Amino acid sequence: MKLAAQVIDIQKHYDLGSVVVKALRGVSVDFPHGDFVAIMGASGSGKSTLLNLLGALDRPTHGEYIIGGRPVSSISDDDLSAIRNEMIGFIFQSYNLIPQYTVIENIEVPLHYRAGYPSISAKDRKHIMELGDMVGLGDRMDHRPYQLSGGQQQRVAIARALVNNPQIILADEPTGNLDSSTEAEIMEILCNLNAEGRTIIMVTHENSVAKMAKRQIFMKDGIVAGEGFFPG
Amino acid sequence: MPNLLRTIQLAMKSLMLHKLRAGLTMLGMVLGVSSVIAMLAIGRGAKEQAQKQVLKLGATNIIIRSVKPPPESAVNSGGASVLRYGLLRKDYDLLNKTIPTITQAIPIRELNKAAWHRHHEITARIVGCTADYLDINHLNMAQGRFITDDDRQQKKNIAVLASGTADELFQYENPVRQSVKIGSKFYRIVGVTIPRQASAAIGGSMSGQDYNQDIYIPLETMRVRMGDLNIDRTAGSFSSEYWELSQVTLRVDSQDRVVETANVIRESMKQNHKTDSDYAIVVPLELLKQAEQMGIIFNVVLGSIAAISLLVGGIGIMNIMLATVTERTREIGIRRALGARRRDITIQFLTETIVLSGTGGIIGILLGLSTKYAFAGIRTFVESFIFEGGKAGSDFAKMFSEMRPEPVPWSLPLAFFISVGIGIIFGIYPARAAAKLDPIEALRHE
Ligand SMILES: Nc1ncnc2c1ncn2[C@@H]1O[C@H](COP(=O)(O)OP(=O)(O)OP(=O)(O)O)[C@@H](O)[C@H]1O
Ligand SMILES: [Mg+2]
Numbered sequence: 001m002k003l004a005a006q007v008i009d010i011q012k013h014y015d016l017g018s019v020v021v022k023a024l025r026g027v028s029v030d031f032p033h034g035d036f037v038a039i040m041g042a043s044g045s046g047k048s049t050l051l052n053l054l055g056a057l058d059r060p061t062h063g064e065y066i067i068g069g070r071p072v073s074s075i076s077d078d079d080l081s082a083i084r085n086e087m088i089g090f091i092f093q094s095y096n097l098i099p100q101y102t103v104i105e106n107i108e109v110p111l112h113y114r115a116g117y118p119s120i121s122a123k124d125r126k127h128i129m130e131l132g133d134m135v136g137l138g139d140r141m142d143h144r145p146y147q148l149s150g151g152q153q154q155r156v157a158i159a160r161a162l163v164n165n166p167q168i169i170l171a172d173e174p175t176g177n178l179d180s181s182t183e184a185e186i187m188e189i190l191c192n193l194n195a196e197g198r199t200i201i202m203v204t205h206e207n208s209v210a211k212m213a214k215r216q217i218f219m220k221d222g223i224v225a226g227e228g229f230f231p232g
Numbered sequence: 233m234p235n236l237l238r239t240i241q242l243a244m245k246s247l248m249l250h251k252l253r254a255g256l257t258m259l260g261m262v263l264g265v266s267s268v269i270a271m272l273a274i275g276r277g278a279k280e281q282a283q284k285q286v287l288k289l290g291a292t293n294i295i296i297r298s299v300k301p302p303p304e305s306a307v308n309s310g311g312a313s314v315l316r317y318g319l320l321r322k323d324y325d326l327l328n329k330t331i332p333t334i335t336q337a338i339p340i341r342e343l344n345k346a347a348w349h350r351h352h353e354i355t356a357r358i359v360g361c362t363a364d365y366l367d368i369n370h371l372n373m374a375q376g377r378f379i380t381d382d383d384r385q386q387k388k389n390i391a392v393l394a395s396g397t398a399d400e401l402f403q404y405e406n407p408v409r410q411s412v413k414i415g416s417k418f419y420r421i422v423g424v425t426i427p428r429q430a431s432a433a434i435g436g437s438m439s440g441q442d443y444n445q446d447i448y449i450p451l452e453t454m455r456v457r458m459g460d461l462n463i464d465r466t467a468g469s470f471s472s473e474y475w476e477l478s479q480v481t482l483r484v485d486s487q488d489r490v491v492e493t494a495n496v497i498r499e500s501m502k503q504n505h506k507t508d509s510d511y512a513i514v515v516p517l518e519l520l521k522q523a524e525q526m527g528i529i530f531n532v533v534l535g536s537i538a539a540i541s542l543l544v545g546g547i548g549i550m551n552i553m554l555a556t557v558t559e560r561t562r563e564i565g566i567r568r569a570l571g572a573r574r575r576d577i578t579i580q581f582l583t584e585t586i587v588l589s590g591t592g593g594i595i596g597i598l599l600g601l602s603t604k605y606a607f608a609g610i611r612t613f614v615e616s617f618i619f620e621g622g623k624a625g626s627d628f629a630k631m632f633s634e635m636r637p638e639p640v641p642w643s644l645p646l647a648f649f650i651s652v653g654i655g656i657i658f659g660i661y662p663a664r665a666a667a668k669l670d671p672i673e674a675l676r677h678e
Binding site (some may be wrong): 055057058077078081085086092096098100109110113114119160164 | 567672
């Protein structure tokens, strides 16, 4: 089976001078296309570190990460930016919208960094409006983040993650700041995206959220402690 | 390269978030750029002013004037003795005959005297002159004729009136063929000149001439009828002064030899004069040099202001941009996560800096262009305050009163490019600092 992403015995060390923090101590996981994975584990077990590596925001200290068939160690910084732009959509716990921009402008941001810097076309605009409708923000497109609720902000972030039609969606505790009914709505959107064929890798502490994924990975002290189907 | 217009739009949007901050940051640029514009405008104005003056006085002319020595150097203590000073006919003959580069030498003698026609009386400037006087002063006849060589040789009792004199003495009558009484003697009027604008004062040694209060008579006639001694009985005491000529205008054969000739004249004048305190040599061409020197002084002053403001302005911009980068660290992290390359971040912040400094530059240019009007204001102020005190601070006041700043067209693009350049120089460091941030750290930044 062709893999969307693959980590092979990766380690991530943080050299703090006096001590070396080993956030990841040899993790190997395969992510086939169309996978929907929930990464679980105690605080400090290395979930976010793994997700950042998967998102090509960082490089492993040891081991290899292969995305789109290419090993990250052989890819230049600029090309990693291009990979983040084209192949990956990020969703963060704290939404991370740009405060001075409207909803539309926030969703547009990844379009500005496309290869060759094409300007935003009428087709792009139509696409943005469709995404807004899909996440249920059709009437809020001219608002700014501070005028929106947490759930609405996270919908903007999802629309933004989708604007370049990426294969992989990475979400770090996407519902961590939300109440349970909003959580359910966000999870429904993610499930629909997975049903469309996108690979979704999500970090969560909530069993209720994790059980909506196809499989779960449990981390402990920088290694994968267990893998399986909920409640595995 | 990302879409330029779009990048500029984004930069403006970010700057508009802090309007007051952006405005204050621009001040240094505004001052610096306007100083550059003003500096060049003043330099050009001073030069053009001098050129105009030189043109009026004649670029090939050298003017020697009699100067009444200051009282302390006058040897005569007794009130009745005669004060002798000024140009001599000997000087005139010497210069005219021994210096080959002089093509023409025009002597005059002038004094103020009362003139009458019936019951009308005015104080006129009586000018004893030659036929060339008309030409060299760019005067024209309204009617009749000017003094001729013949008039001089025969020492005729004739006079030519300036328009102002004619109007005052004769009012609605035609003065030609009538006569005017100067002192105790009558002169027949043969012509009237057209009004002429007063010439500017030159070199601090000669007051501006108002040609409208003149009466012209042949130089030789003046000598026989009035003599060289002038007795002034005004104000109780009476003083007598002796001078032969008031002014000699010398025309040099070519402009290249004016300075050289002026030096020869300075030497020759020593032959008949022990000191140089009773005459002054004015070389209009040298006024140009003076104007250039004044321009240099202004350029140094304004240039320093410009350089300091631009430096301080640039540092201020850099400071603000560094603060902005810190403030927007999270935004930088977000953009990096969404696919921005380091270069994109550099360009974004560099553009913001350039827009900031460029806007300051444009405002500075507009301000610099208004120096013309600012100077008009300063001039009015200086003239009304400093000139009231007579000669006090007159050099400074004169400098201002003669200054007409004229913006130099190419200084506008120059100033704009300077401001953009400052933006690039002082913006590159903060922009690189922004681009260097680690994306994950930046995302974590609170
Ligand atoms: N930049 C860093 N410098 C030093 N240590 C770091 C850094 N980033 C992470 N760590 C350490 O690596 C370990 C794993 O951190 P990570 O953020 O991956 O945990 P996590 O599983 O996401 O925890 P949480 O559930 O609280 O988000 C922690 O011990 C953390 O202190
Ligand atoms: Mg985490």
